[in-house]
Amino acid sequence: QVQLVETGGGLVQAGDSLRLSCATSERTFKSHTMAWFRQAPGKEREFVAGITFNDGIYYASSVQGRSHISRDTAKNTIDLQMNSLKPEDTAAYYCAARSGTAIYATDVSYDHWGQGTQVTVSS
16 A cells, blocks of 8 residues: 655745655655645646656656755655745645656556645745
8 A cells, every 4th residue: 555645835935945745655665656746726736746766857847947856765755845936836735656667747647645735835
């Protein structure tokens, strides 16, 4: 059973930084491609960034240059560092996992999801 637990959301001001973490088991961490998605009220869930278990990385254009996704091998977490946050980054952020080495930007490609963590950016 794959479990994903997100932490790190909160209320910040525009221009601030925030770090989200997704904790999972060592087995999942070493065998799955992981990704972050987000969903704002009234909008569809959208891809933010993904990372494979061999450190392949892909970012959505909306966060490219402002965000950094990484794997912490000591903690079995996938971390998303977000900088220069904007009000339009406000959303519930979800961690997702899929077996294999490909990063897909479509949510239907992922089999496992966390419960989400809220990020709110005030102007």
